[in-house]
Amino acid sequence: MIYLLAALVPPLGLLLNGQPFAAVFNLLLCVVCLVLGLFFHVLLLVPSAHALIAVHMRREDRRHREVVEAIRRYGPPPGAWR
Numbered sequence: 001m002i003y004l005l006a007a008l009v010p011p012l013g014l015l016l017n018g019q020p021f022a023a024v025f026n027l028l029l030c031v032v033c034l035v036l037g038l039f040f041h042v043l044l045l046v047p048s049a050h051a052l053i054a055v056h057m058r059r060e061d062r063r064h065r066e067v068v069e070a071i072r073r074y075g076p077p078p079g080a081w082r
Helices: 002-008 010-016 020-036 041-074
Strands: none
Touching: 002 010, 002 041, 010 020, 010 041, 020 041
């Protein structure tokens, strides 16, 4: 659901994902891309792409931290090389 919100309303999607600085940057990026997008239409996709990538990277970072914490707490999985 957060991906859909990030694609359709990028600054709001980033803000609700807990990335306020990225949301402000994306809002500025939206303004610039709206102005330049009148001449180069592909630039209208840049803010949405930025938001989707930022949300994905944040999710991957969370997953990585969870895995590292589980390994610290319970040790490596059976059969893993030490």
